[in-house]
Amino acid sequence: MNRWVHPACIDCFSALAPGREPVVLRVTDPRNGARLRVRRTCCFCSRDTDAGIFARRDPATVGCHGALGYHANGGFGTGRRG
Ligand SMILES: [Zn+2]
Ligand SMILES: [Zn+2]
Numbered sequence: 001m002n003r004w005v006h007p008a009c010i011d012c013f014s015a016l017a018p019g020r021e022p023v024v025l026r027v028t029d030p031r032n033g034a035r036l037r038v039r040r041t042c043c044f045c046s047r048d049t050d051a052g053i054f055a056r057r058d059p060a061t062v063g064c065h066g067a068l069g070y071h072a073n074g075g076f077g078t079g080r081r082g
Contacts, residue, residue, distance in 0.1 A: 007040035009049035022053040
């Protein structure tokens with residue numbers, strides 16, 4: 001069981017998980033609730049994306065090996081840490 005999440009663009013996510021709902025990390029401005037677009041590098045195609053989508057994958061099977069972009073190992077979206 002791994003809890004690594006990798007930033008992914010929409011194209012890569014739909015290729016990785018056809019028909020699945022993406023996990024979207026919504027970042028909002030606390031002052032007015034406006035959606036903030038955070039640019040990250042897709043771990044699967046290395047392009048910049050502001051989709052806010054993350055795909056769970058073992059970093060050993062992804063080109064980034066957990067070193068590129070945003071990753072959370074444990075506790076993502078649950079408030080818990082393993
Ligand atoms: Zn990655
Ligand atoms: Zn991509």
